[in-house]
Amino acid sequence: MRKYALLLLVFLSLHFSGQMVTETEKLESLCRVWGFLKYYHPHAAKGNLNWDKQLFQKINELENITDKQSLNNLYSEWIENLGEIPLCRECSVKDHQEYFLKNFDLSWIDNAQIFSRDVTKKLRYIESNRNLGDNHYFGKGGRKIYFRNEKSYGSEFTSKTVSLLELFRYWNYAEYFFPYKYETDQSWNTVLTEMIPKFLMADNTTDYHLALAELVAKTDDSHAYLFSKEIYSTLYGSRKVPVEYSYAEGKLVVTKINKTRPKSQNPLLPGDVIYDIEGKTIPQLINFLGKYVPASNSWGKVSKIKDKLLFSKKDSIALKIERGGQNLEITTKTYIVKDIIREKIPVPQKWKFIDEEEKIGYVNMGIIEKEDLDKMFADLKTVKSIIFDLRNYPRKTIIPLSYLLLPQPSVYYQFTFPDTGYPGKFYSRKNVTGRKNTEYYKGNVIVLVDENTQSQAETTAMMLKQHPKAKVFGSNTSGANGDVIIFKIADLDTRFSGLGAYYPDGRETQRIGIIPDVIVKPTVNGLQNGKDEVLEKALEYIRTTE
Numbered sequence: 001m002r003k004y005a006l007l008l009l010v011f012l013s014l015h016f017s018g019q020m021v022t023e024t025e026k027l028e029s030l031c032r033v034w035g036f037l038k039y040y041h042p043h044a045a046k047g048n049l050n051w052d053k054q055l056f057q058k059i060n061e062l063e064n065i066t067d068k069q070s071l072n073n074l075y076s077e078w079i080e081n082l083g084e085i086p087l088c089r090e091c092s093v094k095d096h097q098e099y100f101l102k103n104f105d106l107s108w109i110d111n112a113q114i115f116s117r118d119v120t121k122k123l124r125y126i127e128s129n130r131n132l133g134d135n136h137y138f139g140k141g142g143r144k145i146y147f148r149n150e151k152s153y154g155s156e157f158t159s160k161t162v163s164l165l166e167l168f169r170y171w172n173y174a175e176y177f178f179p180y181k182y183e184t185d186q187s188w189n190t191v192l193t194e195m196i197p198k199f200l201m202a203d204n205t206t207d208y209h210l211a212l213a214e215l216v217a218k219t220d221d222s223h224a225y226l227f228s229k230e231i232y233s234t235l236y237g238s239r240k241v242p243v244e245y246s247y248a249e250g251k252l253v254v255t256k257i258n259k260t261r262p263k264s265q266n267p268l269l270p271g272d273v274i275y276d277i278e279g280k281t282i283p284q285l286i287n288f289l290g291k292y293v294p295a296s297n298s299w300g301k302v303s304k305i306k307d308k309l310l311f312s313k314k315d316s317i318a319l320k321i322e323r324g325g326q327n328l329e330i331t332t333k334t335y336i337v338k339d340i341i342r343e344k345i346p347v348p349q350k351w352k353f354i355d356e357e358e359k360i361g362y363v364n365m366g367i368i369e370k371e372d373l374d375k376m377f378a379d380l381k382t383v384k385s386i387i388f389d390l391r392n393y394p395r396k397t398i399i400p401l402s403y404l405l406l407p408q409p410s411v412y413y414q415f416t417f418p419d420t421g422y423p424g425k426f427y428s429r430k431n432v433t434g435r436k437n438t439e440y441y442k443g444n445v446i447v448l449v450d451e452n453t454q455s456q457a458e459t460t461a462m463m464l465k466q467h468p469k470a471k472v473f474g475s476n477t478s479g480a481n482g483d484v485i486i487f488k489i490a491d492l493d494t495r496f497s498g499l500g501a502y503y504p505d506g507r508e509t510q511r512i513g514i515i516p517d518v519i520v521k522p523t524v525n526g527l528q529n530g531k532d533e534v535l536e537k538a539l540e541y542i543r544t545t546e
Contacts, residue, residue, distance in 0.1 A: 019068045021114075026062045026071060027164065027196050029114050033075055034058070035172030036106075036123065038137060039423040040130040043083045047136025052151055052165060054078075059161050072116040079122045088129040100416040100426040100500065102182040108189070132421045138177070143417040144498035145177055147487045155228070155491040157208040160200055166490045167199045170215055176423040179416050179482060179500035180510045184220045191218045206230055212490055213292040219496050220511060222304070222454060222480035224294035227493040235289060237313030239334035243268055244342075246527050247306045250283050251275045251322075253527040259341040267330045269323065271528045276320035277309060285309055294496075296479035296511045303451040303478065310334075351376045359384040360542055365460065366392025370400050377404045377441070385444035385542045387535070388464060390457045391474070398460050399433055405441045406434030410466040413459060413509075415482060416500035426500065433463055444545065445470040446538045449514055450521075454478035459501060461514045473538045475521045477513035 034055050037044045044051055058078065065071050109115065109123045138145045150169065153162045171192050174181055181188050195215050202208040209230045216226045232238075243266070244256035252274040257266050277285060286305050295301040310317075312334045321328050350368040354360045361380035365388055368376060380386050402412075409432050416426040445467040453461060453474075458481045464470055481501035487494060501509055518537060526533040 020066060021068050021071055023200075024193060024196050025114065026065060027059075028192050029071065029075075030055075030058055030062060031168040031171060031192060031196075032108055033078075033123070034168060035175060036109075037079070037082070037126070038172065039135065039176055040126050041079075041082055042085055042129075042131040045131035045135045045137070046133075047149060049082070051137075055165055055168065056161055059164060068114065069116070071114075072119045075119045076116070076122065079119070079126075085126060085129050088132065090132055091129055097419075098428045099419075100428040103179065103426060104424040106424065130422070135420065138420070140418075140420055143415070144483050144485060145418050145420060146485060147173065150488075152488070152491045155205070155209075155230075157202065157205045160203075163199045163202060163208055163211075164196075166212065167195060167215065170212075170489045171195075173487070174219060174496065177418055177485065177498070178219060178221075178496050179418075179426060180219075180221060180497060183508065183511055184218060186218055188218075191215070206234055208490070209492070210234070210292065212492065216489075216494060216496075217290070217292055217294040219294050220296055221294055221496050222296040222300040222478045223482075223484045224496040225494060226294075226489070231292065233313070235292065236308045236311040237334075239312050239314070239336055240340060241268070241310040241312075241317065241332055242266065242335055242340045243310065245274070245310070246522065247282075247302060248522045248524050248527050250281070251524055252282060252306070252309065253524055255527065258343075260335050261339040261341065264333060267332050268319075268321070271323070273322040273524055273528075274310075274319050275322060278312075278318055282309065297476070297513070299451040299476060299513075300478050300480070351380060353380075353383070354387070354539070358543065360539070361386040363388050364392070365390050365394040365397070365457070367395075368397060369395050370397050373397060373400050373404060381441060383443060385446055386441065387446040387448060387538055387542075389448045389535075390453045390461055390464075391448055391450045391534070392452060392457065393454070394457055394460050396456070398456070398463050401460075402433040402463050402466075403435050403437065405445060405464070405467055406437065407440040407468065408436050409434045410463075411504040412463045412466050413481075414502050414504060414506065416502075418498075430504065434466065441467070443469065444542060446542065447472045448534050448538060449474040449477050449516060450534065451475060451478055451513075453514065454480050455482070455484075458509060458514055462503070462509070465514075471518065471538075471541065472514065472516040473518045473520055473541070474516045474534045475519060476515055477509075479509060479511045479513035481509050 038051055039045055043049060061074055109120055136149050138147050174188060198211045202211045209228045213226050213231050216224050242258040242260050243254050245252045245254045254268050254270055254272040256270060257268060275281060286301055289305050290301045293301060293304050295304055316331050316333050318331050321330060348364055350372055351363045354362045361383040363376060363386060411430045412433050414428060414430040416428050419425040419427055445464055447461055447464050449461055449472060458477050480497060482497040482499035484495045485498035520534045520537040522533055
């Protein structure tokens, strides 16, 4: 029997050694192994090795490898040369934390189509005896981690090897520390497969940056961005049509004409509806640019892209517009931004009475500060309804505001944060706000939201929803919640969400957003007539509710 087993083992070994391996398969497996060892292997995680140099060496060694047996010999020897790993008794100790495991996936280690039994065994041993102490490549500040000790190679394209390093860095950052990896449209595994050839094809700075932007966009996270002057000049340009506008129904509605230096006559008028720019409809432009713009959902793409649509590299652009029931084609000049004169907008009131007679109060959550809350509440606590406008970004007012509005402590959301001792795993914890308060606000709490309601604004909306008479009006919020991790990739500023945030019952808000009780979206007609249709719908509700 042992003879047959030995023959089978020899047969499988010969079969495996004869299997060819593609360039992408080699690099994909290297990215995974390099990233795993970086965070799990005690010697690599402690910073005892020049880990970038190790990658450069392995990329060069891969050039002479054509079959899977040779590939595994390389990995096996590499792991052995990293040094002996002592047994970790603490690694097997079970704790009582509540884990969130939707992101955790080391099943690639057991992929027999790529890895030999020997390599799989070595990698699983490292997992079981992983680094538990301080990690050279990331630290923890509060509940979230931050990346550190990464060498910069500049933002210019220098070599395909360095380009691959930046791809591998970013992919592994998200693989182990992005809380919403499991929610991306495209499996994060296939993102690596797709992007490797694109990074190999990039041979200049512009294409390199565009590949990086496409990679970042695949997080499907409105918190994410990549700041690159190269991308801005390539995709958008530095000149702009001198108008203000809003977006509705797939079109741009001009709301204001700005003056310019030198003065010139603008063919556009307030109320004009732009539906075509240089031969492309607004949805077509958003779809094209969306490949490079990270957003949690379609309305998030619109929110991020719409303000850039009237930028250009040319002195003028051709537009198709609707005006007074007619379709017109016009050409309008563009200006560098410093030559566009924008009038100062009066600072809005932090809170006010919309109608003192009907006892309706209004609070602008984008400008009210924590120290204003007591005075605001003293002024408005006797009104029938308070409207909290969250179509903006609030100023850390959640906790003190909850003490004034809520009758008792409430779990308003739960969050997940990374386990630094087991990269890829996250802990789960619930957040409570409010306090026992018999003097809480007894009237209607009306919340206004839209695609600009993001992150802290969404968490604030979740708190306000705990009020017994809360009602949310508007459209789905951004769908990007949780503190961000800010870092650099290829020496360019970037970031993504660092903590996961969920409803108290575990339902996702990421990518979905806060779903209003009453859906109201701006319309072209409403914008042309200067209406705030979301606010009007809320007022209609208040006036018809006992």
